Amino acid sequence: MTVTRERVMQALAEVAVDAGGATLADSGRLSEVLVDESGRVMFSIFIDPPEAPVMENVRLAAEKAVRAIAGVTGVFATLTAEREGGTTAPATPPPPRPHAPKQPKTQRIPGVGHVIAVASGKGGVGKSTTAVNLALGLHSLGLRVGLLDADIYGPSVPKLLGIHGKPKLLEGRILEPMEAYGLKVMSIGFLVDEEAAMIWRGPMVMSAITQMLREVAWGDLDVLVVDMPPGTGDAQLTMAQATPLAGAIIVSTPQDLALIDARRGVSMFRRVEIPILGIVENMATFICPHCGTASDIFGHGGARHEAERLGVPFLGEVPLTMSIRESSDAGRPVVALEPDSPHAAIYKSMAQQVQTALAGAGTRAAPRIVIE
Ligand SMILES: Nc1ncnc2c1ncn2[C@@H]1O[C@H](COP(=O)(O)OP(=O)(O)OP(=O)(O)O)[C@@H](O)[C@H]1O
Numbered sequence: 001m002t003v004t005r006e007r008v009m010q011a012l013a014e015v016a017v018d019a020g021g022a023t024l025a026d027s028g029r030l031s032e033v034l035v036d037e038s039g040r041v042m043f044s045i046f047i048d049p050p051e052a053p054v055m056e057n058v059r060l061a062a063e064k065a066v067r068a069i070a071g072v073t074g075v076f077a078t079l080t081a082e083r084e085g086g087t088t089a090p091a092t093p094p095p096p097r098p099h100a101p102k103q104p105k106t107q108r109i110p111g112v113g114h115v116i117a118v119a120s121g122k123g124g125v126g127k128s129t130t131a132v133n134l135a136l137g138l139h140s141l142g143l144r145v146g147l148l149d150a151d152i153y154g155p156s157v158p159k160l161l162g163i164h165g166k167p168k169l170l171e172g173r174i175l176e177p178m179e180a181y182g183l184k185v186m187s188i189g190f191l192v193d194e195e196a197a198m199i200w201r202g203p204m205v206m207s208a209i210t211q212m213l214r215e216v217a218w219g220d221l222d223v224l225v226v227d228m229p230p231g232t233g234d235a236q237l238t239m240a241q242a243t244p245l246a247g248a249i250i251v252s253t254p255q256d257l258a259l260i261d262a263r264r265g266v267s268m269f270r271r272v273e274i275p276i277l278g279i280v281e282n283m284a285t286f287i288c289p290h291c292g293t294a295s296d297i298f299g300h301g302g303a304r305h306e307a308e309r310l311g312v313p314f315l316g317e318v319p320l321t322m323s324i325r326e327s328s329d330a331g332r333p334v335v336a337l338e339p340d341s342p343h344a345a346i347y348k349s350m351a352q353q354v355q356t357a358l359a360g361a362g363t364r365a366a367p368r369i370v371i372e
Helices: 005-012 049-067 127-140 194-198 202-214 234-242 256-271 302-310 322-329 342-359
Strands: 040-046 074-080 112-119 145-149 178-180 183-187 221-227 245-252 276-287 314-321
Touching: 005 049, 040 049, 040 202, 049 074, 074 202, 112 127, 112 256, 112 342, 127 145, 127 183, 127 221, 127 245, 127 276, 127 322, 127 342, 245 256, 245 302, 245 342, 256 276, 256 302, 276 302, 276 342, 302 314, 314 322, 314 342
Parallel strands: 040 074, 112 221, 112 245, 145 183, 145 221, 245 276, 276 314
Antiparallel strands: 178 183
16 A cells, blocks of 8 residues: 555644644644655654653654554654754754663664764765775674665665665564675665655754664674765764764865865864774776776875875775776675785775774764754
């Protein structure tokens, strides 16, 4: 049975918000309501932070009302203090749900040793390719590794790892991660179609990322690698707030313009006190598949200089090669398929450096974010 947004709104029109008779549907507190093709319903309820204890009851009532609709397979309802448009920072985390572990959402994810973000200031620079191969590099070092594709606006991890299908819903609202090449994997791409995700606003992005971090049965992991959405906006700040990140890796191509964006990325993470584990230069040099000649199409060495200038580690440079593009896009990542190739060696060396950096880092408390 198809669930419509109208049917959901009808149910929410039965949920009282206050004694004055206002309902959730007409209270002006409701974000966009999204329904995906498998009958999952997602929305946020705007609150002022002091209202959180009272509004948690409203959230529970809303969840119950929507769950009762025939055809609804899951309800993701969250309280948020962030208005669409993003002018107000989420001030106080919502109170824990009865079935959630009793801890603020800024605490570590149980069983997960370190969470690291792979980010880029701009799109299309090879961030996801780097995240996938770095995760595989860490796995090749004997670590238990998860990969979370939080790139709401272009989830490409399912494709890069050749994963099809949907994750299983375990008890409650917990999802079982998918598995590929020894990695545990969750992607927003498994859950909603790309067009739906594209229209999400700040609070929806925040709730989706938080749920993928916390409502997935990750099990025991040494490292969870998060493929971030490109850019330096709300989603990145949300990520930083939602979990204690051990550090961030910034991927850039060598062009000046990409480097300006990379610099923004570095300064954003610094602003929220997340250590930069290093910068990666991707598509550094073009290796001709026919004659093997190297040409610096986008220039070369820019990211290394930038890293020096910013005082952050430089993790390595990955050439622009047909074999990386073809193997990535065919769901056969180079580190898994050709572990002894020179390209795999570059990613493994990055993984080694990251492992060393993580070994020296304790788990940090997540910073409080103030959006100016
Ligand atoms: N070193 C490389 N050599 C050749 N092709 C590459 C390399 N790195 C990435 N690519 C290709 O570039 C394209 C974009 O890569 P990828 O999806 O990893 O980028 P992204 O920064 O995550 O993009 P988006 O911002 O869209 O998520 C893909 O087709 C990928 O195969």
